[in-house]
Amino acid sequence: MTIRMDDVHFTYPGGVKVLNGVSVTIQPGEKVALVGQNGSGKTTLARHLNGLLRPATGSVWIGDWQTKDHSPAQMARRVAYVFQNPDEQLFHQRVWDEVAFGPQNLGYSPGEVHIQVEQALDLMGLGGTSNFNPRDLGYSGRKRVTLASALAMQTPVIVFDEPTAGLDSKEQEQFSKVISLLHRQGKTVIVISHDMDFLIENIDRLVLIVSGKIVLDASVQQFFEQDQMLKASGLIAPQIIRLSRQMGHSHPSTSVEQFLDTQLKQSI
Ligand SMILES: Nc1ncnc2c1ncn2[C@@H]1O[C@H](COP(=O)(O)OP(=O)(O)O)[C@@H](O)[C@H]1O
Ligand SMILES: [Mg+2]
Known part of the structure; x- marks a missing residue:
């Protein structure tokens, strides 16, 4: 499922202009990272991919669906988005219900939901926590519940907004394995992160955003050859x-x- 953003502009109510003509194409099965300083517009861009936000002008296509013609509930069939802050995303009293919510809404049968939830919990190291209240878990546990929620939806595109923030090194390694698994399954993986050491090991292509515009879009190797550009954008290689x-x-x-x-x- 090809993702295409074409000259996307977006301004929040209240007048903050955040996206200033973003154009990018991502092919099925790619592993791409969005990088850039805080406030550059990464989260805003990511929220356009599943239709949570819609462009003021320009278009966003996920396969043959344009986001303006589909509700966020429909877009959820194609794109799962994991929030940067888990506490904005969690709203169930039990871990199992939280993770089951997505696949249930997508219309999977109870049997399928069961399998998808158990697999996702297992992948995120959450086996045995099904009955816990997500709020009783630590930050990394809550973060992993939101990651599992997205995995359980089994969408062709999955967008992770700062997935490794707050995870310890073992949990990060586990998450690297999840990225490779998704890649082997042919899914498109989009990661927003500041962790360059994590990205260089897990991602193939990097897209740099400065003030709501893409200023560099290259393979990992070529990206880091642009030393001056990275310094000017405050990125540490x-x-x-x-x-x-x-x-x-x-x-x-x-x-x-x-x-x-x-x-x-x-x-x-
Ligand atoms: N809901 C909102 N309403 C108004 N302004 C917002 C909102 N969310 C983000 N912004 C502003 O938009 C800009 C880009 O934010 P964001 O997309 O979250 O950047 P990033 O993820 O790169 O840190 C920032 O200046 C931020 O303050
Ligand atoms: Mg952000």
Whole structure:
């Protein structure tokens, strides 16, 4: 399901102009990150993908559906969106009900809902918490409940707004595995994050937003070669990139393996 945003402009009621002509195409099965400083418009852009927000001018297409012609409930068939702040998203008293809400609304049978909920809970390390009140879990537990809620919907596109904020390193590793699994299933994964070390390991393409405009859209390798642009936008490159530069490599490495390979060749 191809995603296409075409010259999208958006202003919040009250006059804050946030998106200033965003155009981007994302092919099915891509793993893409939206990056940029706080307030640059990442969340606003993400909320256009599932129709929670609609463009003032321009268009947003998810496959052959334009968001302006479909309700957010319909869009939820195609795009699941996980809120940046879990407490804005959670509203059930039991973890199981919270995670089941999406697939139930999409019309899955009780048997299918059961399987999808159990799988999603398991993927997010929440097995055994079905009867808990999400509010009794810590921040990372609440965050993982919202991630599980999106996974349980089994949509072709899934948008994670700052998914790793508040997760410990083991939970982040578990979430990396979830991203690879979704990728193997052919789903489109869109991640908003400030964690460049996480992104370089899990994402193929990066889109940089500055003041509601896309200023750079490139593969991970090419993205981090734009040193000046990243500095000007206040982004700090991942450690492996900084290390490559310090070692004088002509092209920054995006993985430990690539780094060692370049280093070995350089020292021969
Ligand atoms: N509901 C809202 N009403 C008015 N302004 C908002 C609202 N949500 C966000 N904004 C403003 O829009 C701008 C972009 O916000 P946001 O999309 O959340 O950026 P990001 O996710 O990149 O931090 C900010 O200036 C923010 O204050
Ligand atoms: Mg945000």
